Amino acid sequence: MTTSSSFRRAFETPILLILIAVLVATIGLFADATISRVAVQALIAVVFVTGLSLFSGNSGVMSFGHVAFMAIGAYVTAYLTIPVGLKKSMFSELPESLGFLATVHASFPVAILVSGLAAMLLALIVSPAVARLGGLQAGIATLALLVMVFTVLNSWTDVTRGSSSMIGLPKSTTVWWALGVAIVAIIIAWAYKKSRSGLQLQASREDYLAATAAGIAVGRHRAIAWVLSALAAGMAGALYAGYMTTFNSKTFFLTLTFSFIMMVVLGGYLSLSGAVLGAIGVTVLQEVLRRFQDGAFTAGNSLPAGVADLLLAAVLLLVLVKAPLGLMGTRELRLAIRPVEGTRS
Template sequence: MKQGIRAEWYFLLGGLLLFGGAFLATQFLNRYLLYILVLMGIYSIATVSLNLTNGYAGLFSLGHAAFMAIGAYTSTLLTFPLALREAYELPMLPAFLGGPNFVWPFFPAICMGGVLASVAALLIGAPVLRLRGHYLSVASLGFVVIVTTLAKTMKGLTRGPMGISAIPSYTNIYWTYLWLLITVYVIWRIVNSRFGRAMMALREDETAAQVLGVYPMKYKLMSFVVGAFFAGVAGGLYAHFTKAIRPFEFSFFLTFQIVVMLILGGMGTTAGPIVGAVSLLTLRYALKPLEEHLKIYGLIEIIYAVLLIVVMLFKPEGLVGQKRGVKKITVGGKSSA
């Protein structure tokens, strides 16, 4: 960002426009379209945060759904109405979280969900981020299995497979887009600082980054933890939006959708993840009538997968990504002498 302070003003202006648009949307759009807009916001938060780890730091993590689950269950448990806790066999809050007569307000509860997701990222990141490439992907996928299994079995906290319903409906278009703005802002700032540069350096060539003074573990963990925070936030928003969460919603399938959105939009770009999330959700809801009409359920998923293959074949850098590393002049390469 060479123009310095100015870019911040553009950001603020964009934010105001976004909120103006959100206001207009609440005035003129029907509930169904509003629902889709909020969902786009939530998925965008998840995709933008995944972009930090997978796009900029080059750590192809598939654990995002697990962090979303942690955020969703955390903020649900913190905000769940006192009157219903007994009926739902959910515990009262312990003293250090405010005691049995306390219910958390929405904003801090969402933040707490993010924090817990970050803590989880810190704990599993330390061993898992030592792995590279496919090994990291598979290990992070294992983390999703652990978290969903725990959500199914820790019935005292999560009510197991039947899930928690009657979650207070706090998430609206304003909250969602406020968090989206925060997410985009934070990640944009990180990417344009020495922290983001260190992450990109590690993605490009870890050994070279290291001899230039970048400590790999520190910056890998940082990208993982920050990404997990916003995944936790997205999970929390999702819980208070759909008002019901069940463990299987946070399975590999959720990760897959977010990863497809990111790859389709363009990894390691600012706009890519949002473009990916919005276009895939648009496609989903545009095709929904078709799916129902033809009674081929799962058609949308098949289209997602085909689309992913097509994009990988013809525009691997994603919709908004720029072609990179086109060699203009190739000379023999490494000297063997």
């Protein structure tokens, strides 16, 4: 295989995924407000599921707790971007050790970066547990992390406002910001997948006993993927907070978790391409079904409440029956171009 052919095969998939993200952003930029909103939400979902795929796709361990990192990113962004005057009135009873939070302020780009790093810090703290567990036990452990983070956010009212909404965030997330972060997340996820650590983690996914017998430090590689995936989830939380401008602790719990899980399962959680396509496809499908349920496409004759969720569940069930590994399985997007005769070395 020639150098140019090797280069094309190495970078073909991330380039195609980036072009798809650019297409989504372009449609959102020149369409009406509704389509623009769907485009931004789809790109935010791409950022999150790319991070989820970085861990679950390489390790084979499905994480039910990554929304916890998204919540951390959203709350950090709130503290960094809400105007200082409003924060002082909203958080008048902050503990003395956290009093600086009421006076700190940063730009949105800094908030995105700090949010990602804060999520990585939490991931690093709990990584020993994730590294030691596997299979069903690891999945339950990630769910336990989500429950713990939700409980803290919902109960620590002096700091998080509990079930009361965070308000006053400037609307900072644009199509361009969502696209830029999505591109960064795709590049990081693909680079890790093709790295030595990523390949060894994939080997453990296929045969754990053989990988450990070959001397692969599965726990270490799993921890690396876990921490890197938290970066993308935290940045997704920052984008979400900067777009919605208001949220509370209940926003980041089971409903959002199941929505993201559906995206990666439908697309194929072992494939980065599947995760990205699933995020975009499910976001669009959710919007279409919601508008049918609201009567927007049926001359005002709205469907019964909950029909949209039932249809989504039916689609998920059908895909799982027909394609247990998702629509993409373990495949990645490639150009259907065969090498020209004589180019092989």
